[in-house]
Amino acid sequence: MTFQELEKTYKELKAQHDSGKLNDAAFEAEVGKLRMQDVQGRWWQIGVQSGEWYMHDGNRWNKTNPPKELFATMDKTTRQRLFANIEEAARKKQTHLDLSFRGLSELPTEIGECTELRSLDVRNNYLTALPESVSKLTNLESLGLRWNQLTALPKSIGDLNKLQSLDLKGNHIATLPESFGNLTNLQVLQLQDNQLSSLPESISKFTDMHTLALGGNRLTALSISLAQCEKLTEIDLSHNQLAEIPYSLARLKKLQRIDLRDNPLNPALKSAYEQGLPALRAYLLSLEKAELLYEAKLILVGEGGVGKTTLLKALTGQEPRVDEPTTHGAKIDVKALVLPHPEKQGVEIQFNSWDFGGQDVYRVTHQFFFSRRSIYLLVWEPRKGVQASQVEDWLKIIRLRVGDDARVIIVSTHCKTGERIARIDKPVLMRDFGSMIVGFHEVDNLVDDPATGQKVGIAELRTMIADAAKHLEQMGMPFNRDWRAARDELLAKKEPCIAYAKFADVCARHNLDDIATQTLATLMHDLGYIVYYGDDERLKNDVVLQPEWLTKAIGFVLEDRKTQEMDGILPDDRLKEVWWDHPFKGEQKYDSALYPFFLRLMEKYDVSYRLEKGNASLVAQHVSQERPAPPWLADEVPTRGNRRIAMVCAMDDAPPGLVPWMIVRTHDYAYHLSGHRLHWQKGMFLRNTRHGEAMLELREREFHIYAQAVWPEFFMNVLRKTLQKLITDNWPGMEGRYYFAVPCKNRIDGKACNGRFPIETLRKFLEEGDTTVRCLTCGTRQNIVELLFGFEETGWSEQLRGIESKLDGLDSRIANYVFGVMQAIASESKEGPRLFTITPIDADWRKKAFSNRYKLQLICEAEGCPHRVEEKDKGVYEFEATKEWVTRVAPYANFIAGVIKTALPVSVPALRLFYKDNYNIDFKDTPFEIELNLTKEAASKVIGEVKTIDQPITREGAVTEVNRSGVLALHALLRELDPNHAKLGLKRVPTYTGDFRWLCQKHYDAAQPKIPDKIV
Ligand SMILES: Nc1nc2c(ncn2[C@@H]2O[C@H](COP(=O)(O)OP(=O)(O)OP(=O)(O)O)[C@@H](O)[C@H]2O)c(=O)[nH]1
Ligand SMILES: [Mg+2]
Ligand SMILES: [Zn+2]
């Protein structure tokens, strides 16, 4: 088969499918066969819904066009048909011409004769150039050139000045001609996945443009004049090289969405962007009055007693003391050190120092204050002998947390006073951590150096620090002067913690409005100056101005003996002992009014969680060393009717705190057995009501997960996503240093074989046609499909089939399906809810093509039981909709109404259980079900009317543009109807699997930890 033949077959199948001759399943199955290997042995496959080509790069399928040379040049029939089509179009004065998916490698000059054309579709061909004659198609309004091989556009493109829509996605265009600026009627311009490094200035003349898509290019800067395109509602700038965007974009009043993902944004911009559009706007506006900021963190780490605190004193010119007390928690100093910029005259770099206590107990919590924007001083002391390996441990921790581009200076103390016993193996450290290590240096913090007037080695160290800092990503980022002044005033305050209202007062005095204040607070949190959780109802009224005041408090809990003896249980009535009557002389005492706040913050940091009973919290770092008697063992045969699947996360290094963190994040599933919670230092047992049980255990550098249930795939899926999120949240440096594997199923002498099969590798082998694989450890041959069973991401329709045919473990299958759908639209969940019904309310809507009055009903996203918002006057909106809006929303509305309906058999009993007797809900033929049916009916009608062909979810598992656009339209409407979300009746809650859930008041309250407002 050739590429052309496969594409032709696809088109035929698609036509049959569209006309209803082929059902979804058969279509998917047939297209699945359209796969081929090219001369280089690479596999190619046509996407079921998209009709676009995917190539397997050895790991996964990527959307790519087959290069032209792999495509035979147009064969004779293709050519003849093409000419015939063009000739006919010219003769009949056609206004539309579809030449997509035709295997065309060129477009003949004759195309210029079709002068009446209003739309021309040449998508998915192999064009490398356009003929000059396209300039004659002056009536063109829409030109589709997506997925071709164009490297440039002819100058004459500028003559097509009636063009409203131009789609050039997926070509190889590096520059646009100046004449491009003549296309002043453009409304939609799509240039994703090209090689543009800049845009012509003239693009600012496109004053009708509402959609500009530039994702996947090489843009390093944008012109401030882009803001002249006042009608822009959507800008896609994802996957580019942007560190900044022009502040003028804040003036685009109609903007609904700007996508800046995967750009090397400066940290302040990144924080503002992640907070959402209003914050981004406030931040950009503030930049009109900006100055450049030169600041960095200086972080001192190393074992206890090696001289960190003393070194910092020497560096900052304070007199060191011989009997420096040990540091509890951390000591943070905002303007500890100011050094001249090594290259910029008159510029100074300001360092905030973070001096961490070196004791073991802190290792888990302190790593979370390590950030990329820092210089690390890793301190060690040669006299102590065994330090060399600990230097390596610290380097590992820094790398796990920050990644290979951390900047570390390795400093040894006592160079004059101590005899040198230990040496450090520099070549080995350089081999393993070379990219992170800035240099090695020796100092003596207690001995004066007459030549410099400082302590020995300190002057050079200061130079090294400044030199390393000049490369940090945030150096020289623009920042508003008033914002900075407000920040500095706040940081200089004596109080460690103030009410948000007071924080806002200071900001108001520096001319910041509400939204700017909010943005600044979150930004200061993100940059590590303060602790503030603005989107947490129970925390948002307080701001911790001195993080060390808080870290110290958490430190006291971690150092508390009794909590350790109690296996981590910390009852409220012991809190006074920990925070007031503590044994640390000369240290801070914390008033009991703060305790509820502290307990909540400790949950935020995953240090502890609230126990259901007994007015106590559980500090996960102190759970028992001993494994409790388990209800079952991984090696045993599972009980009847259950299956067990196993998965291993294999890591280069297990990060400190992995198990306690996982205990906190899975505490909703905590397993109780005769009054005991089944967790220990290395693992935990879990139970997920109807979806089975699991055992998780860290064995050296492998994290094992066993799940057992009638259908264990769902629980395994949730646990895997939770683990993955835990890792990506906390240890970005782990990327590429761990993988998920299936353990070998063979047993040797009654024990499981240690062989591991990486899941990705198995998938690849399977794609390439292998059916079995040999274990490298025991040598037995294993069936790949069987190994992968439970880990393959099955397609949506296959999952649905399993549900419709009521296969075993139905509950879990449905839950898994809904979970998958919600994950697929996860990235939109931040801005607003994802579930709703929408029903027409004019009496005779069935007789018309489009209704214009609708009722929007929002739905609570509670896990396992989505339901209408029941609170009075909340979650319901009546409104008039434009035809355009309805068409945009219909496919998505239809899709999710279907998903919710599918889940009804499971969600109804769950809801009854949740609401108990206080609430009278009967679901069969109730308003909810009727609404779902009406939504589907109305949406299908609209879809039929406009003939939308795209399916809601691609086979590849992502939501299609149609769907995303539906969610966006919903959010835009909500912003309009209810700008402050006052009538929403839903609250946003982050999940441990990576998205947000919008919950009704009742579910929201139930999800909150039961921490009292007052503890005495
Ligand atoms: N002679 C000499 N003594 C030093 C040097 N650096 C630190 N010391 C002494 O070593 C002891 C411990 O130093 P600290 O600075 O408290 O050590 P630390 O790393 O901050 O310890 P923790 O806070 O417990 O992690 C103090 O008594 C210092 O005076 C040095 O370079 N030479
Ligand atoms: Mg210290
Ligand atoms: Zn084996």
Ligand SMILES: [Zn+2]
């Ligand atoms: Zn609810």
